[in-house]
Amino acid sequence: MGGTSKSTTDYEFQTVWRVAGTPHEVMDILGDAGTLARWWPSVYLRVVPLDPGTPDGTGKAFFLLTKGWMPYTLRWRFTVTEPITERGFAISASGDLNGVGRWIFEQDGPETVITYHWRVSASKPMLRRLSWLLKPAFSANHHWAMARGQESLALELRRRRPGTDLSKVPRPSPPTFASRYRWPRSTTHA
Template sequence: MKANEYFMPTEWRVKGNIQEVYDVCSNFLDYQRWWPEVYLNIRAEGVDEETGNERYALLSRGKLPYKLRWFSSKTHEDAPRTLSLKASGDLAGRGTWRFEQDGEYVNARFDWYVNAEKPLLKRLSWFMKPIFRSNHDWAMRKGLESLNRELERRRTARGGMI
């Protein structure tokens, strides 16, 4: 594995049903609203030539003081069980969400295979990899907190039903 290559799996356990969790996680344009600590700006930017799906331009950040500009599009979708995407720009690679109902909870796993292509991050990866990985973990913890808030907001809006 090259110094700038990362495999970063994340597992979330969320109270709810698979469809509601999938609906939130599969709507990339809405990330900026419900996950604002990480997603600063997201906009649709035409169609990805390779996939034929909507292409999104993203500006994101972690706890560390740098921002990432990248593009993403869905590559595969099997609602509500899986969702795969590709990334290019400051981050280049692929990710897959997997969702599984487990009683009143949903187990969500995100496998992120990505290369740091932002010049500074790419250059520093050889010795900063643990810090960059910790930064990703922080972002994903914020995502879980934000997802729980978003699910509660949606339930309240529809009268408290799970």
């Protein structure tokens, strides 16, 4: 959905997903950022836990290496700023992206409507330098990544259902240009 901005490096998006599942199931998946690289591998290349936070999730922090369909990566820190509940939660971002995001979960019959508000400024040098020219492509990259997220979340919800034949649930989409993103498991995020 919409993409408005204040400067060439500022982005504001609202994404709406609808998935078969309860807000509690959605919270269990989206609220566990440590699993993002497993179930949303097209975007989350690496997730490194930094801080376990409090029991309600506040303060949980992770280093992320992410990408979209374009051949560049973003390194940033994700920190939960509000409790993780069945109604949603909020995060802050710092690094190549700086800003705030808010997930909202609402039950609608057998489905959950998920709304994500994302206000972010690009600080990665390449994005800052080329944003004036490539802002539509960078916005399209975000929309592509979020569409893969909805697909991957729907698959993960199916995988987690009791009695599911896992052989009948397709694997989530891999990252584009996957051969460019191989590294030893022992690498650090520094």
